[in-house]
Amino acid sequence: MDLPRRVALVRSAQSIRAADRLPSNSGRASRVHALVDALGLSGGVAEIEPEPLTDAGLAAFHSDEYLACLFGYGPGEASGSEGSDPDDAGDALSRMEQFGLVDDCALFEGVEEHVRYAGGGTVGAARALVDGRAQVAIHWEGGRHHCRRGKAGGFCFVNDVVLGILALQTRFERVLYMDLDVHHGDGVQDAFAHSRRVLTVSWHLHERGFYPNSGGGYDEGRGRGAGHGINVPLRRGIRDDLFVRACTAVGDCAAQAFAPDAVVVQCGCDGLAGDPHRAFGLTADAYCAVVERVLGWGPPVLLLGGGGYNRADCARCWARLTAVACGASVAAAADVPDHRFASEYAPGLDMATAQPAIADENTGESVEAAIQAIRRILCPPQARAELP
Numbered sequence: 001m002d003l004p005r006r007v008a009l010v011r012s013a014q015s016i017r018a019a020d021r022l023p024s025n026s027g028r029a030s031r032v033h034a035l036v037d038a039l040g041l042s043g044g045v046a047e048i049e050p051e052p053l054t055d056a057g058l059a060a061f062h063s064d065e066y067l068a069c070l071f072g073y074g075p076g077e078a079s080g081s082e083g084s085d086p087d088d089a090g091d092a093l094s095r096m097e098q099f100g101l102v103d104d105c106a107l108f109e110g111v112e113e114h115v116r117y118a119g120g121g122t123v124g125a126a127r128a129l130v131d132g133r134a135q136v137a138i139h140w141e142g143g144r145h146h147c148r149r150g151k152a153g154g155f156c157f158v159n160d161v162v163l164g165i166l167a168l169q170t171r172f173e174r175v176l177y178m179d180l181d182v183h184h185g186d187g188v189q190d191a192f193a194h195s196r197r198v199l200t201v202s203w204h205l206h207e208r209g210f211y212p213n214s215g216g217g218y219d220e221g222r223g224r225g226a227g228h229g230i231n232v233p234l235r236r237g238i239r240d241d242l243f244v245r246a247c248t249a250v251g252d253c254a255a256q257a258f259a260p261d262a263v264v265v266q267c268g269c270d271g272l273a274g275d276p277h278r279a280f281g282l283t284a285d286a287y288c289a290v291v292e293r294v295l296g297w298g299p300p301v302l303l304l305g306g307g308g309y310n311r312a313d314c315a316r317c318w319a320r321l322t323a324v325a326c327g328a329s330v331a332a333a334a335d336v337p338d339h340r341f342a343s344e345y346a347p348g349l350d351m352a353t354a355q356p357a358i359a360d361e362n363t364g365e366s367v368e369a370a371i372q373a374i375r376r377i378l379c380p381p382q383a384r385a386e387l388p
Contacts, residue, residue, distance in 0.1 A: 005295075007325050008134035009036075009045040010125045011141070018117040019141040021110035024155040024309070031315040031341050032140050032305075036322050038339035044326035046134065050124045052116035053163070057123065061162045061191065063150040069099045070157065071112050098151075105152035115158040118144055122160035122304060126167035129262060129300040136301045136325045139164075140318050143266045143306030145185040146212060154183065154211060155307075161266060162191045164302060165198060168262050172300070173197060176260035178251060179204070180290065181268025181306045182279045184215030184231065188266075194225040199258045203247055205271075205279045206233030218370070219377050227377055230254065232370055235361035236279055240286040242360075242367045243271075247290045249371045250378075255297050257378040262299050265291060268306025269317040274354025276309045281356025284317040285332060288324050295325065312344050313353040320351065 011033055019029035036042060058067055096102050118141055125137035145161050146154030165175050165188075177192075179185030179202040192198035206216050221229030232246055255263075267287060271280035295301055303325060308314035316336075323330045332352040336345040 004044075005325065005327055006133065006135045007045045008048050008125065008128045008137045009042065009322065010048045010050050010121045010128075010137065010139040012049040015050045015117040015121055015141060018110065018113040021108065022114055022155070023108055024104070028308070028311045028314055029141055031311050031344070032318050034339050034341050035315045035319040035336070038337040038342075039319055039323070039330060041319065041322045041326060041328070044328065045138070045322070048124055048128055050117055050121035050139070052113070053119035053123060057163070058115070058119055058158065060166055061149060061159060066099050066150040069095055069101065070115065070152070100148075100152035104155055105157060111157060118142055119158050119160045119163050122164035122302075123167045125302055126164040129302060130168060130171040134300070136295065136303065138303045138322060138325060140305040143181070143268055143304035145179060145181065145266055145268070145306060146183070146187045148187050148190060153187070156187065159187045159191065161185075161188045161264065161304060164304070165192070165264060168264070168302070169197065172261035174199070174258060174260045174262075176254055176258055176263045177201065177266070178247075178263065178294065179266045179268070179306075180247070180271070180287065181266055182271040182275070182277060183210075183268070183307060184212055185266060186212045186214045189215070189220060189229050189231075192225065193220065193222045193229050196224055196228055199228045199230065199254055199260070201230040201232065201250060201254055203232040203234060203243070203250075205236060206231075207236065210279070218373050230374055230377065232374065234280075234370075235366065237281045237356065237358045237360040238271075238362045239281050239356060239360050240283055240289075242362050242364065243280070243282055243286050244289045246367050246371060248293050250374050251290070251293065253375050253378050260299055262302065263294055263297065264302045264304065265294055266304050266306045267291065267318065267321060268308060269314050270307035270309060272308070272310065272313050272317060272353050273356040273358075274310045274313045278358055281358055281360060283332070283355065284313070284320050284351075284353045287317055288320055291321050292324050301325075310354070315341075316345075316351050316353050
């Protein structure tokens with residue numbers, strides 16, 4: 001008889017409040033964890049309180065100059081205050097632009113707490129895998145995959161994913177990173193583009209003008225990292241069946257060829273049909289199927305959040321993924337239990353995410369062509385012949 005998985009859920013009241021303050025995902029973390037608790041899932045996990053990451057911890061990836069700029073100004077100070085020297089204000093704004101701290105990444109009240117807890121939570125989850133306390137570690141407030149070493153981007157002020165992978169590498173030689181977000185995982189791919197110890201695979205919408213306008217090449221690894229920066233560019237409107245096929249076929253090939261010692265899955269759910277992006281036509285069933293497949297491979301797994309801008313559907317998806325990690329199941333038809341945010345799930349009041357309402361521009365042939373092209377990069381001919 002198989003023993004239950006040891007699952008750790010990284011969270012605290014402080015880290016949830018810090019995540020809630022991110023303007024692009026305001027209040028999302030509270031709703032995710034309230035639903036997890038209402039479903040009774042917290043009884044199947046060991047809870048770990050994250051420690052806010054220190055400057056030294058953040059500097060494992062981020063530049064000192066970026067961190068100094070990020071933490072050196074309060075909201076609005078970059079544009080100067082009444083009576084300030086206009087030249088100083090202009091210099092400050094120029095510096096903010098240099099480090100990407102404008103537009104979608106403009107500073108906000110609480111940004112430092114958000115950054116430190118996002119980074120600390122993912123590193124803490126990784127350490128739970130490193131020291132064997134857990135076989136699966138979950139940090140839904142992580143997954144900020146766009147930030148570079150010295151530049152914010154795409155609502156990401158920290159790249160906790162990179163920091164988590166670096167923490168995993170203190171024990172695990174090879175780490176497979178899988179990015180399910182509708183946006184290309186550019187920051188993580190770029191960080192490890194020259195590495196043979198990290199294989200990054202990103203499934204995302206790729207079309208002209210869609211952020212971050214990258215990830216169109218099947219392999220964007222460089223130098224000795226060639227063959228280790230894999231992308232699965234998809235078209236608008238993809239449905240569950242083709243998405244699951246793309247993820248499992250490429251994922252199985254990657255797991256076989258790379259033999260990872262640990263796996264990180266960024267579960268950004270902005271590909272859900274009900275997300276404001278309206279880019280993919282997925283339901284939570286697709287994410288559950290992919291994560292269940294990954295858990296079956298055997299190595300320790302780190303599950304992270306990411307994008308997702310429909311708070312109710314995001315909470316539904318990540319709560320169901322928490323159940324999958326625990327070896328349980330929450331059906332789409334299940335009722336949303338009564339709790340303080342229950343009214344936000346009306347009128348259906350069930351766990352089903354929105355159904356697709358846009359056309360699927362993908363075909364079985366286009367997805368299969370991508371799968372075969374990537375298999376030729378990852379797997380030798382004999383191994384490819386054995387794959388479904």
